[in-house]
Amino acid sequence: MKLATALILAVPTILFAEAGRAADAPVVVTSIKPVHSLVSAIMQGVGTPELIVDGAASPHTYNMKPSNARALQNAKVVFWVGPGLEAFLEKPLEAIGSDAVVAELDKAPGLTKLKFREGGAFEPHDDGDHNDGDHHDGNGHDQAHTDEDHDHGAFDTHLWLDPKNAKAMAAEITTTLVAADPANALTYQANAKTLDDRLDALDKEIAGIVSAVKDKPFIVFHDAYQYFEHRYNVQVAGSITVSPETIPGAERIAEIHKKVGELGATCVFAEPQFQPRLVDVVIEGTKAKAGVLDPEAATLDAGPDLYFDLMHGIANSMKDCLARES
Numbered sequence: 001m002k003l004a005t006a007l008i009l010a011v012p013t014i015l016f017a018e019a020g021r022a023a024d025a026p027v028v029v030t031s032i033k034p035v036h037s038l039v040s041a042i043m044q045g046v047g048t049p050e051l052i053v054d055g056a057a058s059p060h061t062y063n064m065k066p067s068n069a070r071a072l073q074n075a076k077v078v079f080w081v082g083p084g085l086e087a088f089l090e091k092p093l094e095a096i097g098s099d100a101v102v103a104e105l106d107k108a109p110g111l112t113k114l115k116f117r118e119g120g121a122f123e124p125h126d127d128g129d130h131n132d133g134d135h136h137d138g139n140g141h142d143q144a145h146t147d148e149d150h151d152h153g154a155f156d157t158h159l160w161l162d163p164k165n166a167k168a169m170a171a172e173i174t175t176t177l178v179a180a181d182p183a184n185a186l187t188y189q190a191n192a193k194t195l196d197d198r199l200d201a202l203d204k205e206i207a208g209i210v211s212a213v214k215d216k217p218f219i220v221f222h223d224a225y226q227y228f229e230h231r232y233n234v235q236v237a238g239s240i241t242v243s244p245e246t247i248p249g250a251e252r253i254a255e256i257h258k259k260v261g262e263l264g265a266t267c268v269f270a271e272p273q274f275q276p277r278l279v280d281v282v283i284e285g286t287k288a289k290a291g292v293l294d295p296e297a298a299t300l301d302a303g304p305d306l307y308f309d310l311m312h313g314i315a316n317s318m319k320d321c322l323a324r325e326s
């Protein structure tokens with residue numbers, strides 16, 4: 001009796017699902033919040049992508065959970081930046097089923113890519129003894145898999161902090177989704193156009209917000225901001241640490257403290273997930289003020305608007321701290 005009732009009730013549901021199947025969303029998995037945000041915007045009306053590095057976690061220190069592994073096993077499409085950023089995904093993605101499409105967004109056509117920088121107030125990018133300036137090419141690679149995952153490869157992987165790069169990534173995301181799920185191509189393409197227009201408008205807004213503080217040098221916690229600087233000409237004078245997973249030593253802190261003093265009154269920006277106490281030590285006895293920047297969106301809720309909140313947040317934090325007179 002119970003079974004028969006269940007079957008009768010199930011029939012219309014099956015028919016309905018069958019009719020809607022052509023437009024069903026594929027299972028899409030994304031690595032970090034900024035990537036998830038762009039993919040979410042393009043998938044609006046079709047489905048919601050899954051997110052691996054959720055909450056306040058950082059891609060630099062992330063450990064895969066069993067639920068992440070299950071999500072990857074079911075994925076039809078996976079979007080990530082690349083091994084230079086989400087090193088923890090490199091092995092799991094090698095093991096993924098061959099019918100899944102893995103899109104490495106640091107290979108998107110049209111990206112501006114900047115080399116890692118070092119020297120001066122920027123911490124060298126490894127603990128090795130070579131200082132010849134080109135050790136990221138070739139011989140830095142193997143080392144990158146051990147304890148220096150942050151600087152794997154020859155370029156800085158915080159690519160999304162320039163909206164022009166976000167546009168290039170969005171174009172690659174759209175191409176990938178259209179190829180993997182042609183039934184929803186029109187929706188992806190319409191959403192992509194809306195997103196592209198919003199990114200152009202965002203770019204202009206950010207330039208306006210930071211224009212008044214362009215000449216004021218400041219120190220950041222980890223060297224994530226090159227793309228933002230390159231796009232908007234703000235003056236990052238140094239970083240406390242290049243690898244957020246490595247706690248800077250006393251000597252390094254003393255060096256930055258000295259640099260902050262030499263620069264005169266400016267700001268030192270912490271990040272929400274990394275040791276804000278270190279910033280207090282760095283600014284102690286100087287005129288510098290403390291601020292917070294959140295380049296990996298640790299404090300923001302995931303979703304299609306996150307990317308815009310992230311960029312506005314950085315620009316407004318810079319403006320608020322740097323425009324304050326001591």
Ligand SMILES: [Zn+2]
Binds near residue numbers: 296
């Ligand atoms: Zn980073």
